[in-house]
Amino acid sequence: MSKTAGIVIIGNEVLSGKTQDINSHFFCAELRQLGVDVQKIATIPDEIELIGQEVVAFSQRFDWVFTSGGVGPTHDDVTIDGIAHGFGLKVIRHPDIERRMRQRLGAEVNEARLRMANVPEGAELLATEALFAPVVKIHNVFIFPGIPKILQERFHAIKERFRDAPYFLKIVYVRQGEGVIASLMNDLLLKYPNLLLGSYPVLDIADYKVKVTLESKDSDYLDQALQRFLSSLPDGAVHRIQ
Amino acid sequence: MSKTAGIVIIGNEVLSGKTQDINSHFFCAELRQLGVDVQKIATIPDEIELIGQEVVAFSQRFDWVFTSGGVGPTHDDVTIDGIAHGFGLKVIRHPDIERRMRQRLGAEVNEARLRMANVPEGAELLATEALFAPVVKIHNVFIFPGIPKILQERFHAIKERFRDAPYFLKIVYVRQGEGVIASLMNDLLLKYPNLLLGSYPVLDIADYKVKVTLESKDSDYLDQALQRFLSSLPDGAVHRIQ
Numbered sequence: 001m002s003k004t005a006g007i008v009i010i011g012n013e014v015l016s017g018k019t020q021d022i023n024s025h026f027f028c029a030e031l032r033q034l035g036v037d038v039q040k041i042a043t044i045p046d047e048i049e050l051i052g053q054e055v056v057a058f059s060q061r062f063d064w065v066f067t068s069g070g071v072g073p074t075h076d077d078v079t080i081d082g083i084a085h086g087f088g089l090k091v092i093r094h095p096d097i098e099r100r101m102r103q104r105l106g107a108e109v110n111e112a113r114l115r116m117a118n119v120p121e122g123a124e125l126l127a128t129e130a131l132f133a134p135v136v137k138i139h140n141v142f143i144f145p146g147i148p149k150i151l152q153e154r155f156h157a158i159k160e161r162f163r164d165a166p167y168f169l170k171i172v173y174v175r176q177g178e179g180v181i182a183s184l185m186n187d188l189l190l191k192y193p194n195l196l197l198g199s200y201p202v203l204d205i206a207d208y209k210v211k212v213t214l215e216s217k218d219s220d221y222l223d224q225a226l227q228r229f230l231s232s233l234p235d236g237a238v239h240r241i242q
Numbered sequence: 243m244s245k246t247a248g249i250v251i252i253g254n255e256v257l258s259g260k261t262q263d264i265n266s267h268f269f270c271a272e273l274r275q276l277g278v279d280v281q282k283i284a285t286i287p288d289e290i291e292l293i294g295q296e297v298v299a300f301s302q303r304f305d306w307v308f309t310s311g312g313v314g315p316t317h318d319d320v321t322i323d324g325i326a327h328g329f330g331l332k333v334i335r336h337p338d339i340e341r342r343m344r345q346r347l348g349a350e351v352n353e354a355r356l357r358m359a360n361v362p363e364g365a366e367l368l369a370t371e372a373l374f375a376p377v378v379k380i381h382n383v384f385i386f387p388g389i390p391k392i393l394q395e396r397f398h399a400i401k402e403r404f405r406d407a408p409y410f411l412k413i414v415y416v417r418q419g420e421g422v423i424a425s426l427m428n429d430l431l432l433k434y435p436n437l438l439l440g441s442y443p444v445l446d447i448a449d450y451k452v453k454v455t456l457e458s459k460d461s462d463y464l465d466q467a468l469q470r471f472l473s474s475l476p477d478g479a480v481h482r483i484q
Binding site: 009012013014015016017018019020021022024025028029030031032033038039040041042043044045072073074075076108110111112113115147149150178179181182183185186189196197198199200201203204213215 | 251254255256257258259260261262263264266267270271272273274275280281282283284285286287314315316317318350352353354355357389391392420421423424425427428431438439440441442443445446455457
């Protein structure tokens with residue numbers, strides 16, 4: 001069985017259409033590469049109660065949970081408070097983060113900035129080469145800042161701990177439409193029920209109409225399924241295999 | 243009170259990182275423009291049980307629910323089955339859609355294609371100038387196809403039914419960092435507790451460090467809050483107001 005993951009995107013700016021979230025796609029693509037099965041994404045507002053409920057539900061359901069957003073110094077940064085509340089933990093000021101902030105900022109340290117040193121009690125800090133905003137781990141939850149550039153840097157610093165057996169993927173670009181090949185895919189799944197089979201119609205491309213994805217963690221199984229699928233297609237149906 | 247909405251994105255291709263979902267951002271931006279408050283997005287796999295659970299939960303919690311994806315003719319298109327299952331409804335073949343398909347496709351109609359005529363019993367069809375894939379409405383749920391171009395077309399065809407009192411928005415680009423202005427925003431919210439106030443740090447731009455968004459459905463209230471915020475900022479702090 002693959003390890004499973006859930007992603008929680010926290011931010012009114014996404015829900016109100018001001019910002020397009022790109023962090024969930026980054027997490028999904030990276031985790032898939034690592035062999036991890038992302039099973040759900042939830043995008044929720046900057047509200048303590050809702051954050052607590054969602055993160056705890058994800059924590060119970062998936063092996064790992066990744067959150068993005070809501071960890072700055074302002075009134076709408078309530079992710080730490082929300083997650084601590086959800087798990088029934090106190091929020092404490094982490095001495096290592098506070099010390100680094102005071103060293104770097106000196107007299108410019110203020111109460112707002114020190115909120116960025118807050119963590120749920122018992123949290124572990126990861127990617128600590130980062131000055132102020134390490135990844136905060138509490139139970140199986142990894143708390144990331146929302147700014148994509150920082151989130152990506154932090155994820156790359158810790159990603160090897162999530163590596164699992166890889167997925168193998170083949171893509172077949174088919175000239176016929178989904179209406180024509182649907183029954184062939186149904187037949188394929190009867191023979192290869194564990195195959196992860198996706199079918200995606202494409203508009204406005206002359207060379208093919210459907211992108212068919214075949215995936216498995218067992219490369220022999222994948223190859224056999226691919227051969228069977230190819231041999232079931234009408235002559236000339238395959239535009240390209242990737 | 244604003245009308246509320248939830249968005250359910252259905253598709254393994256998003257969770258496995260193969261496709262970046264752009265439909266949720268489209269829905270969020272369009273609904274905000276219409277004055278609707280989007281409160282949650284869930285992205286879930288192509289699985290009947292999970293689709294039913296999520297859509298019914300959203301239907302109970304929000305005024306309107308918008309789904310995207312999983313309405314084609316293939317094995318992984320199970321949105322209609324999932325939503326019908328969740329509401330305890332039968333799936334029926336809609337006679338209007340079936341008739342159009344037979345008129346257009348003639349002998350090329352097959353069982354797979356006819357799946358696209360399936361709807362939950364009691365569903366209403368909207369945006370029916372579309373040939374095969376109208377918006378399917380069941381209770382307060384609006385079921386859209388996943389292909390962005392088609393989804394956008396269909397949404398524009400029906401969006402006026404969702405129009406509510408508009409949000410008014412002002413954006414202030416501030417030269418100081420969040421750590422400096424956080425306490426000013428806290429003070430502002432004490433005086434204007436109903437203000438929707440967002441604070442977004444920006445990296446790599448020389449002219450300003452934070453984008454502050456002020457929003458309300460009451461334009462007088464918004465103007466007063468804006469004036470108070472501006473007068474609280476240090477001299478020269480404002481780069482631009484929009």
